[in-house]
Amino acid sequence: MNKQLILAKRPIGLPDKSTWTIEENAIPEINEGEILVKQHYISLDPAMRGWLNDSRSYIEPVAIGEVMRAASIGEVIESKNHPKYKVGDFVSGWGGVQQYSSSDGSGYYAVDPNLAPLPTYIGTLGMPGMTAYFGILQVGKIKEGETVVVSGAAGAVGSLVGQIAKIKGCKVVGIAGGPDKCKYLKDDLGFDATIDYKNEDLKIALKQTCPEGVDVYFDNVGGEILDTVLTRIRMNARIVICGAISQYNNTTPVKGPGNYLSLLVNRGTMQGMVVFDYASQYKEAMIEMSKWLKEGKLKSREDVHEGIENFYDTFLRLFSGEKLGKLVLKVKE
Amino acid sequence: MNKQLILAKRPIGLPDKSTWTIEENAIPEINEGEILVKQHYISLDPAMRGWLNDSRSYIEPVAIGEVMRAASIGEVIESKNHPKYKVGDFVSGWGGVQQYSSSDGSGYYAVDPNLAPLPTYIGTLGMPGMTAYFGILQVGKIKEGETVVVSGAAGAVGSLVGQIAKIKGCKVVGIAGGPDKCKYLKDDLGFDATIDYKNEDLKIALKQTCPEGVDVYFDNVGGEILDTVLTRIRMNARIVICGAISQYNNTTPVKGPGNYLSLLVNRGTMQGMVVFDYASQYKEAMIEMSKWLKEGKLKSREDVHEGIENFYDTFLRLFSGEKLGKLVLKVKE
DSSP: OEEEEEEOSOOSSSOOGGGEEEEEEOOOOOOTTOEEEEEEEEEOOTHHHHHTSOSOOSSOOOOTTSBOOOOEEEEEEEESSOSSOOTTOEEEEOOOSBSEEEEOSTTOEEEOTTTSOGGGGGTTTSHHHHHHHHIIIIISOOOTTOEEEEESTTBHHHHHHHHHHHHTTOEEEEEESSHHHHHIIIIITOOSEEEETTTSOHHHHHHHHOTTOEEEEEESSOHHHHHHHHTTEEEEEEEEEOOOGGGTTOSSOOOOOTTTTHHHHTTOEEEEOOGGGGGGGHHHHHHHHHHHHHTTSSOOOEEEEEOGGGHHHHHHHHHHOOOOBEEEEEOOO | OEEEEEEOSOOSSSOOGGGEEEEEEOOOOOOTTOEEEEEEEEEOOTHHHHHTSOSOOSSOOOOTTSBOOOOEEEEEEEESSOSSOOTTOEEEEOOOSBSEEEEOSTTOEEEOTTTSOGGGGGTTTSHHHHHHHHIIIIISOOOTTOEEEEESTTBHHHHHHHHHHHHTTOEEEEEESSHHHHHIIIIITOOSEEEETTTSOHHHHHHHHOTTOEEEEEESSOHHHHHHHHTTEEEEEEEEEOOOTTTTTOSSOOOOOTTTTHHHHTTOEEEEOOGGGGGGGHHHHHHHHHHHHHTTSSOOOEEEEEOGGGHHHHHHHHHHOOOOBEEEEEOOO
């Protein structure tokens, strides 16, 4: 049987448990040219919250009754003459939150379990890694010696953004919630400074850690933090809008950045990004990121939980902040 | 005697009449290497409101007790061996709101009253013209065939933005308040469409006039209009933040654009600009703008009022919307 997580209804605010149901259905029969994948790891990302809303966005919403969309990693266990994948291959793609997925292979790509642990392919070498890489380099356009601030800094994307900026010779300040995360960023990942927004006054801390102001701000959270960083940007600053996790479960309108006129005063740029636009360059990025991983310049950390039946509790950690690094669901045998 | 408008106190919200006082002081004695200018026209611009605030911005605030800062046009009536200007020359510079100004000539440049009427040099060929030119071309990066929306469209900057975008082959929609302004934009300036935000539903009107969405939005007003346009931007849209006249007299915090996440969905860019950054290129821009004026492709319109004692009432027109084109104060004989 195939355990699947099905979207049951559209949530308002923070999803409750009845948002999804778990079904056990037959393992799909595959057709000529298709593969059947036994899933090993499923990616949990803040973006998933957006896919639940029935509104115009960069991707279609997940339909009611459909398997919950998710990136995943698995092993091909059946192939009906698929031109690219044979039994035993490991692949990454949009397998969804389920134990088995079938596909004609579109959107899938092969991964090598000998080069990196499987979860890394949905973390540092997957969507979060690509987001960090293209966001900070091509949208943020960081230059050596600049001051880079990143929010959600202990998260999957944020922790990579900061490390890449360090590799490129920037001064990096991470904003995260709680002393454990801040310690991790400084001691393990080599961030120059951190701000614990839950226990520090962000405005004062930004002044202290970025006395000359902020050249590049990579925003994963939106809300008050974005608004406060805007008051500290330098001339020609770039703000990368990658996400707004503080606003995803809002039941009231999104809080816009009231200090946006700082963009005028400081000739700043605020630019939105979606990682899919860089698909044609993923390969080069993965080669460079793998090299950094091997050299120990980049550290990959996953927070692995187990079992599709635990999806809901694990999903909530995206928003409660109770996680460190990339949140991953391991599919039980 | 020299009639001068002096900043008496910092206003809160919309300035009241006691914000400035009028003084009659002696015409300044000039030193070696200086010029004395008899002012003919004084520029009134929304940016003046910002210069009254005692806060960090792109330019120092006007000090209490100082002559109110303003761009102006005048005639050199005395020159003590100034290396560049002699009696009879016409010059433009930061002469302030007064009848006579003295200067060592820094920041001044010569203008030719035979090439264009004097007020044009503080309008289409002055700061508003340069703002429109560099804002829409270098920040907005308009391309032929794109849809351009401009707010404050009947104002000094907005009316030029729209005309330049038309010259460059764009489809131009102007947002302005009232049927007279809209008629002027369509009939006199050749805008493709207009939206009277005081009498139309902006959201519906944007859908009708820009069915494929907005490629470039040039924002002079901020507030609700910016927020609504954000819901209609196309992929890779550019938003030029030139001003936020709806927010300048706020006594409550500035309203941030709650729909800013549309930048993410549509990979949009929101960029602030200050015209002074383009000073090294003013000359080329003035040559091109003059050519367009001569060819009749660009229409210049000034709303001229007379007398320094009428500064306050005229200034209010910037915010009440009771003006068409560039607001200018003519200095009485």
